[in-house]
Amino acid sequence: MADAQPEELYKAREPIHPRSVKGRFRRFKTGVLVVAYGVFFLLPWVRWERTAGPDQAVMFDIPTRRYFLFDLTVYPQDMYWLAGFLILAAWFLFFVTGMFGRAFCGYFCFQTLWTDFFMKIEQWVQGDRPKRLKLEKAPWGPHKLYKKGLTWFLWVATAFWTGFTFTAYWANAPELLVDFFTGQAAFAAYATTGLLTFTTFLMAGFLREQVCIYMCPYARFQSVMFDKNTIIPAYDFKRGEGEAGRHKLGRGFKKREERHEQGVGDCIDCGYCVQVCPTGIDIRDGLQLACINCGLCVDACDTIMDKQGWPRGLVRYAAEKEIEGGEPARVIRPKSIGYGFAISVVTALLIWGIASQSPMDFAVNQVRQPLYVTLADGSIQNSYELKINNKQDRSVELDISVAGLPDPELEMAGSFESLTMEASGRQRLLMRIRHDPSELASGQHEIRFILGAKDREMEPIVQETVFYVP
Amino acid sequence: MTDNKDTEKHEVETTGHVWDDDLREYNNPLPNWWLWTFYATIIFAVVYWILYPAWPVGDDYTKGVKTVTVTDEEGNELYSGHWNTRARLIDEMQNSASAQKQREYLESVSQASYEEILSDPDKMAFARSMGKVMFADNCAGCHGSGGQGVMPYFPNLVDDAWLWGGSVEKIEQTLLNGRQGNMPGFAQIQGQQAQDLAAYVLSLSGHEVDAGAAQRGKQAYNVCMGCHGADGTGNTAMGAANLTDSIWTYAQIPDAANLEEKKAMIKDVIQNGIQREMPAFGNRLSKEEIKMLTAYVHELGGGQ
The missing domain is CATH 1.10.760.10 (Cytochrome c-like domain)
Known part of the structure; x- marks a missing residue:
């Protein structure tokens, strides 16, 4: 060892240029891409009618502290929904991973989607894998400059529109568009768009599978959720290798029967499954960290098997158990039941939480300086500060009453008898309760403020407080 | 690093100095990111010297460049100098959306x-x-x-x-x-008369007193009438208190333990008066x- 050169710990990345492939999973992947892009890029432009608030269907309005999701308006007080939603998302991810491996990574993750789209641009401009590899090796010249330049330009354009679309969720999209290009948008809008343009360009254009392999924490802990029943893209090594291993097609190895006689498996070692892999791995090496379960190798192998006229499924979605012992994977097992139950509970809680959103926020604070005051006629007066936040998209005439005292006299500060809350409006009120002290024992009396609507179309909201008698 | 062979094997350039026979120093270049960050800080420093107060010059110092001017609505200059968070605060207090909204309100x-x-x-x-x-x-x-x-x-x-x-x-x-609140003191009202008047004043706001005493006190109330009114309801034109309600602004009647104490408090006010100023x-x-x-x-x- 003394004479050996120290091992090189750094290895430069070799760019991966996956070959295109056609098949079931490729079609599904493209379908997901179209739907996801359709939703993401068009949603900020969908208009929605509201009494108060923007006419945008989905908008996260930070300055007014409201999130608009179609007919639902989320207020800061409802933020625990977000916790519920995130828990649900996490458990659902674990569930899917336990059942189907990294299906999320392969089809739904935005890193995969954007990388896929960027690769499509690359393919459209530069051609398929062999041409791209050739271009990569070619010396810099006008041709290479043009091809690379056009690719990069389209990448930057896509990245910019991605960043801008994300920003458009946080402002009124058409207004933002005008403001953005006339230099009047907020600094945060430029910063967000700029940052996302840069990261999208970098991540989807250059880092690609390195994000999945080195940066994504999910890739690191996914193995905890895998078991022998988890369905993953797998190479049927028994069929592929036979007893004597794989062998290329050639003299004496053309027909399946010939091969089987010599103990050779069905894998013709064409390398197509490796060439199509977006993370550049060889699925025949078995389950590995870099595999994102996208199923393109399945499509590749199916194409070859069809051409040979041999049965499909040399590389297929299958559980390890099935590949090793031929037993099919069990779907109903403690893991699926456990996750299924947990997901159902959280979903039910979340739906219940949203359905029972309080129509108004109502807070009552007793004025403590002074706690009470004696009036000219000898009655005792306590004052209360009320804070009301109308969460409904309609104006409401308030009906405020008090319960818990035999004969209270309730008065609103200011010379107005009734109060109408605008849609999404807020109001602070001072209210006073007067009472004849001879009817009450001295000390604190538990009372309740009841906030209702004059039109009775709102469940009354009750706040407890006290009335103090000296 | 004292291992000679090791250095040779790695073929790393050394500075050429040798201490204590075999102690050498590697000549490894600084990482590029470090070097460029270092250059960037130098450029930053130069820009900073120009923009902000920096160098002492004799008794004085270099003042930096005026980059910010904050004016109020009328155009009066509130701040002029280099940018800092104080300037931003002045600007925000004056010209931010919330400040303008407050002004509108x-x-x-x-x-x-x-x-x-x-x-x-x-x-x-x-x-x-x-x-x-x-x-x-x-x-x-x-x-x-x-x-x-x-x-x-x-x-x-x-x-x-x-x-x-x-x-x-x-x-x-x-x-x-x-406001100048002034009730003159009536030092001449003394003894039984003062007791009776106090009883009468208490009776105005419904306190239980000896009816005879109150009746006698009513005679003495003549001197009070000019300000507090014949019925004792006071007069806001001169700040004379209403004596018939439950509120006491000077004598702490609600705190008194018994009638004698209450009467003593009233008597004190009658004889000494009240001087208050707003x-x-x-x-x-x-x-x-x-x-x-x-x-x-x-x-x-x-x-x-």
Whole structure:
């Protein structure tokens, strides 16, 4: 060892240029891409009618502290929904991973989607894998400059529109568009768009599978959720290798029967499954960290098997158990039941939480300086500060009453008898309760403020407080 | 690093110096990211010297470049100098969206009549939150943070008894010009007469006293009538208290243990009088501020 050169710990990345492939999973992947892009890029432009608030269907309005999701308006007080939603998302991810491996990574993750789209641009401009590899090796010249330049330009354009679309969720999209290009948008809008343009360009254009392999924490802990029943893209090594291993097609190895006689498996070692892999791995090496379960190798192998006229499924979605012992994977097992139950509970809680959103926020604070005051006629007066936040998209005439005292006299500060809350409006009120002290024992009396609507179309909201008698 | 062979094997360049026979120093270049960051800090420093106060020059120092000027609405310069967070604060206090909104609100409230302020929940809420701050700055020192007053020196503003009147006009007058509360002492009323008068005053607000004493005290009440009125309801024109209600602004009758104590307290007021002063605020506060405070005080508990 003394004479050996120290091992090189750094290895430069070799760019991966996956070959295109056609098949079931490729079609599904493209379908997901179209739907996801359709939703993401068009949603900020969908208009929605509201009494108060923007006419945008989905908008996260930070300055007014409201999130608009179609007919639902989320207020800061409802933020625990977000916790519920995130828990649900996490458990659902674990569930899917336990059942189907990294299906999320392969089809739904935005890193995969954007990388896929960027690769499509690359393919459209530069051609398929062999041409791209050739271009990569070619010396810099006008041709290479043009091809690379056009690719990069389209990448930057896509990245910019991605960043801008994300920003458009946080402002009124058409207004933002005008403001953005006339230099009047907020600094945060430029910063967000700029940052996302840069990261999208970098991540989807250059880092690609390195994000999945080195940066994504999910890739690191996914193995905890895998078991022998988890369905993953797998190479049927028994069929592929036979007893004597794989062998290329050639003299004496053309027909399946010939091969089987010599103990050779069905894998013709064409390398197509490796060439199509977006993370550049060889699925025949078995389950590995870099595999994102996208199923393109399945499509590749199916194409070859069809051409040979041999049965499909040399590389297929299958559980390890099935590949090793031929037993099919069990779907109903403690893991699926456990996750299924947990997901159902959280979903039910979340739906219940949203359905029972309080129509108004109502807070009552007793004025403590002074706690009470004696009036000219000898009655005792306590004052209360009320804070009301109308969460409904309609104006409401308030009906405020008090319960818990035999004969209270309730008065609103200011010379107005009734109060109408605008849609999404807020109001602070001072209210006073007067009472004849001879009817009450001295000390604190538990009372309740009841906030209702004059039109009775709102469940009354009750706040407890006290009335103090000296 | 003392291992000679090791250095040779790695073929790393050394500086060429040798200490203690075999001690050498590697000549590894600095990482590029470090080097470029270092160059960037040098450029930053040069730019900073130009823009901000930096170098001492004799007794003075280099002042930096004026990059920010903050003006108020009328164009008066509030700050001029290099950019810093203080300049930004001055600018935000003056020109930010919320500052402008506050000015608009203040404008609309100060344009409005009291009637309009009191009958508009939004204006009322604004006057209350702004009035609260001004009350804390100007009034709370005497009248307490919530307007509860300090007996017997500073009247309670939360109840509905007003020495000088509880309408918005009267409250505004009180704030603008101040008030001189003066009840003369009647030292000549002594002995049984004083006892009887005290009993009568107590009887006005429904306290149980000896009927005969009250009857006799009524004769002596003649001297009080000029200010407190024949029926004892007082006179807000001169700040004479209403003696018939349950509120005591000077004698602490509710705290008294028995009738004798109550009478002693009343007697003390009759013989020594009351001198109280509310200073004028008309020359200290702006018209808008007076308006805000008036509405606030009016709504504390019992405006009329």
